[in-house]
Every structure is written in structure tokens, then in C-alpha cells.
Amino acid sequence: MSKSLVLYSNNPDDKIFAAEAAAVAHLNLEVKSDFIGVADALAAGEVGAVFCEIIDQAAFRKFEEAIQSRVGLFSDKVNGNHFHFLTDLDIEKTTFLLESPLFGNFVLRHYESPKADGQHYGRIVAASQTDRAFGLESIMKSKTQSVKLEWTTQKQDAVDAVRNYLLAAKFKARMATTVANAVDEILMNAMYDAPVDDLGKSIYQSTPRSTPMKLENKAAVQMEITYDGKYVAVSAIDLYGSVDKKKLLAHMAKSYQREEFRVRATHQGAGVGLGQVFRSGGSVLFSSEAGSRTEVTIMFRRLDMFREFKDQFRFLGTQFYF
Amino acid sequence: MLNAAKETTDQGLVVRLSGTIEENVNFEQLIGTPPAKLIVNCKEVARINSVGVKAWIKYFQSLQGKSKLRFQECSTAIVEQINLISNFLCGGGLDSIYVPFTCVSCKSQLVGLFKIEDLKKMGMNVPELKCSKCGNKAVFDDIPEEYFGFLTRV
Numbered sequence: 001m002s003k004s005l006v007l008y009s010n011n012p013d014d015k016i017f018a019a020e021a022a023a024v025a026h027l028n029l030e031v032k033s034d035f036i037g038v039a040d041a042l043a044a045g046e047v048g049a050v051f052c053e054i055i056d057q058a059a060f061r062k063f064e065e066a067i068q069s070r071v072g073l074f075s076d077k078v079n080g081n082h083f084h085f086l087t088d089l090d091i092e093k094t095t096f097l098l099e100s101p102l103f104g105n106f107v108l109r110h111y112e113s114p115k116a117d118g119q120h121y122g123r124i125v126a127a128s129q130t131d132r133a134f135g136l137e138s139i140m141k142s143k144t145q146s147v148k149l150e151w152t153t154q155k156q157d158a159v160d161a162v163r164n165y166l167l168a169a170k171f172k173a174r175m176a177t178t179v180a181n182a183v184d185e186i187l188m189n190a191m192y193d194a195p196v197d198d199l200g201k202s203i204y205q206s207t208p209r210s211t212p213m214k215l216e217n218k219a220a221v222q223m224e225i226t227y228d229g230k231y232v233a234v235s236a237i238d239l240y241g242s243v244d245k246k247k248l249l250a251h252m253a254k255s256y257q258r259e260e261f262r263v264r265a266t267h268q269g270a271g272v273g274l275g276q277v278f279r280s281g282g283s284v285l286f287s288s289e290a291g292s293r294t295e296v297t298i299m300f301r302r303l304d305m306f307r308e309f310k311d312q313f314r315f316l317g318t319q320f321y322f
Numbered sequence: 323m324l325n326a327a328k329e330t331t332d333q334g335l336v337v338r339l340s341g342t343i344e345e346n347v348n349f350e351q352l353i354g355t356p357p358a359k360l361i362v363n364c365k366e367v368a369r370i371n372s373v374g375v376k377a378w379i380k381y382f383q384s385l386q387g388k389s390k391l392r393f394q395e396c397s398t399a400i401v402e403q404i405n406l407i408s409n410f411l412c413g414g415g416l417d418s419i420y421v422p423f424t425c426v427s428c429k430s431q432l433v434g435l436f437k438i439e440d441l442k443k444m445g446m447n448v449p450e451l452k453c454s455k456c457g458n459k460a461v462f463d464d465i466p467e468e469y470f471g472f473l474t475r476v
């Protein structure tokens with residue numbers, strides 16, 4: 001018996017979106033009219049994915065209560081990797097969601113076409129059904145190119161190469177620069193933030209990011225890139241699996257538009273890069289197996305107008321394995 | 323890599339930045355000890371990463387109370403940061419920015435230079451430009467509330 005994709009939403013576009021995603025992921029769509037219906041489906045088992053519309057914090061608390069009362073928030077039937085929250089809210093206004101044990105995936109439903117966006121997102125849902133959602137090829141069906149970076153000084157060349165690749169693929173210059181900047185951030189994180197010692201303590205937290213370092217053995221960073229004619233996806237892969245989900249999501253939600261950015265002497269990283277990737281139109285997917293491997297993938301759709309590019313349908317996905 | 327061309331004028335020291343602002347940038351070395359008036363021209367700043375943002379804020383904040391700072395001809399990359407980081411200008415003034423346009427016909431991207439005082443008068447309604455490639459009209463191409471968001475605080 002195949003698993004189901006359980007949907008709760010009052011938005012008609014979400015139903016189209018979910019139906020397409022379910023079809024791509026080979027899941028049966030089950031539409032529920034309330035949160036209790038979703039919770040009961042989880043309690044019964046055989047749920048591959050939950051798509052739930054979130055309109056505000058109060059609604060989300062009711063959803064949490066329903067899950068807690070029927071299944072238990074920390075039940076083994078509840079896996080954050082399988083929860084997909086559909087919303088129009090800005091990410092910085094959803095800390096209540098990102099801090100929840102239920103959080104797995106944030107979908108900013110700026111649909112251009114719920115059908116096409118559902119087909120695109122269905123690839124992420126399909127990957128989440130596998131044992132480990134690793135490898136660009138498991139998400140994108142286009143040919144993937146891979147390069148291993150063994151010196152931190154190779155980062156800028158890799159970033160420039162991505163930008164040139166995108167220009168050759170007819171991305172507009174400003175869009176290519178935006179994607180290149182996102183690649184810069186994920187590579188820098190993989191090189192300087194991912195390495196931890198045996199106790200899980202960051203090795204290079206206080207090392208200036210301009211310090212040239214050889215990335216030996218486990219420290220080598222793999223970059224993968226693919227473009228299917230519509231979406232470009234780039235992954236940075238490290239072999240530490242050290243991403244702290246809580247800290248990561250706090251960084252993603254942090255906005256300095258009203259608050260001042262303060263330079264911290266203890267950390268050489270700035271802590272603003274990943275959040276800016278999402279705000280600039282990019283989707284970000286973190287797949288991480290503790291102590292083993294982290295893949296951070298950014299995805300951008302090629303569009304003719306920058307306004308559409310920046311406002312495109314996108315998601316923040318997390319797939320954590322412990 | 324970032325370069326800086328310096329010119330002493332009646333208005334003060336003008337520093338024209340060009341290139342990418344990233345982890346290797348050393349503003350102290352590039353600009354040195356600035357005089358009482360420093361004008362930073364950012365027309366040719368193509369890209370800035372997060373560590374570059376940190377270096378920028380660290381350096382220009384250190385000038386507060388020592389130099390009167392103004393930014394001119396800020397590229398789209400710099401305007402994005404002005405919008406995303408509330409203290410990115412580090413107390414400095416902002417004279418002008420580049421505004422992005424896209425031709426409705428040939429889809430070419432171009433930029434137009436606007437003074438901040440003029441943008442404030444226009445609200446978010448910047449006039450169309452004539453495409454330099456095909457002569458057709460080019461329209462503002464970003465999200466107005468986001469690209470001009472900083473106007474309420476400068």
C-alpha cells in the first residue's frame with residue numbers, strides 16, 4: 001500500500017499544488033477538513049507527507065495541540081522531515097513555526113502556477129521519502145557536474161565559474177550574481193563552519209575567512225551543479241554532518257532590517273548569508289546526517305524579470321537524520 | 323577582489339570602489355586613514371558576500387566621529403545591503419543610487435542613476451527609461467517596497 005500525502009488547507013491553489021506534488025512523489029492525496037483529521041491520519045500511520053496551511057501563530061498552536069492530543073509531538077509517528085508548512089508569511093515572522101519540534105519544511109507559496117510549482121516541489125517530497133535525501137541527482141533529473149575543492153582559496157574561482165555558467169545559460173547578470181553570492185555562502189559555510197572536532201566543537205569558528213587552508217581528506221568540500229533549463233541547483237557537501245538545526249533556523253529567520261547588525265569578535269562568520277539567500281529568491285534545502293554528511297542545496301528558477309526572480313515560489317527544506 | 327581609486331577633491335577624499343567585497347577585503351589598507359570628509363563611490367561594486375558585509379560595517383563604523391562619510395552611486399548590490407542591514411550606512415549620508423531596469427522588448431538589463439532627494443519626491447514611481455540597445459521602453463525591475471524600502475530611514 002502506498003503512503004499518503006495528507007493536506008489541510010483552505011486555499012484552493014494548495015490543493016492543486018499538493019495534488020501535483022503527491023503525483024510526482026507517488027503518494028495518495030488525502031484532503032482533511034481540520035487539524036484533528038491530519039492528526040488522526042498520522043496516528044493511523046502510512047503518512048509520507050503532511051502539507052498544512054499556516055496563516056498565523058494561533059492557527060499553528062491549534063495544529064500543534066491536535067498533534068499532541070492524538071499522536072504526541074515527540075511520537076515516532078511524527079517526523080519533522082515529513083511536515084511541509086504552506087504559508088504567505090515572511091520567514092522572519094514565523095519563528096513560532098521554525099522553533100517547533102514539528103518543523104521540517106517551509107513553503108512560501110508565491111505560486112506562479114500551483115501545478116508547475118507542485119511538480120517542482122514534488123521532487124523534494126519524493127526525495128524526503130527515501131532513506132536519505134542526498135544527491136542532486138535524486139532531486140533534479142538533469143546532468144550534474146561535480147568538483148572537489150581542496151583549498152579554501154578555490155572558493156572564489158568556483159563562485160566565478162558558477163556565475164559564468166549561468167551567464168552562458170542565459171541567466172540575466174543580476175540573477176547570475178545573486179546565485180553566485182548564494183554559492184559563495186554555502187561553500188564558505190562548508191569550509192569554515194562545518195568542520196568540528198570529535199566533541200562536536202567548531203574548529204574554525206574564530207579563524208578569519210581569508211585564511212588560506214588546505215581542505216584535507218574529510219575537510220574537502222564537494223560542489224555539485226545542475227540546470228534543467230528552468231531551475232539551477234547547486235550543492236555544497238561536507239562530511240561532518242554538524243549542522244545544528246536550531247541555530248540554523250534561527251539564522252534563517254533573523255532579520256537586520258529593523259535591528260542593528262553587530263560585529264561579533266568571537267565568530268569570524270557573519271551569520272547573515274543564508275538568510276539573505278532565501279530573501280533574494282532562492283530555495284534552500286539542508287540534508288544532514290549527524291556526524292556523517294551535510295548537503296546544502298540552493299535552487300533558483302531562471303526568469304526574465306528580476307522582480308519575478310526575487311519573488312519566486314521557494315522553500316526552506318530541512319531533512320535531518322539522527 | 324576589491325580595488326579602490328582615490329582622488330582628493332574640494333568635497334573631500336573620493337574613493338571609487340570596484341570589484342567584489344569578500345573575505346579578503348582590507349579597507350584599512352585600501353582606504354587608509356581618511357580625512358575629515360570621505361566620499362565612497364560604489365558604482366562598480368558588483369557583489370558583496372556576508373563576510374564582506376561584516377568587514378564593511380566594522381571599518382565604516384570605526385570612522386564614526388572621525389570622518390564625515392557619504393556614499394554615492396551605490397550599485398544594486400550595495401542597495402540590497404542597505405535594505406537588508408539597517409546600519410549598513412554606518413551613520414553616513416547617501417547621495418545617489420543605481421536603479422535597475424529591464425527592457426520590455428529585448429529584456430536587456432540596464433541601470434539608471436537617481437539622486438536620493440529625487441527618489442523621495444517620486445515615491446516609488448520611477449520613470450521609464452529608453453533601452454540603450456533597442457530603443458524601446460525599460461521599466462523598473464525589482465520589488466518597489468523592497469528596493470526603495472531604505473528611503474524611509476535616510
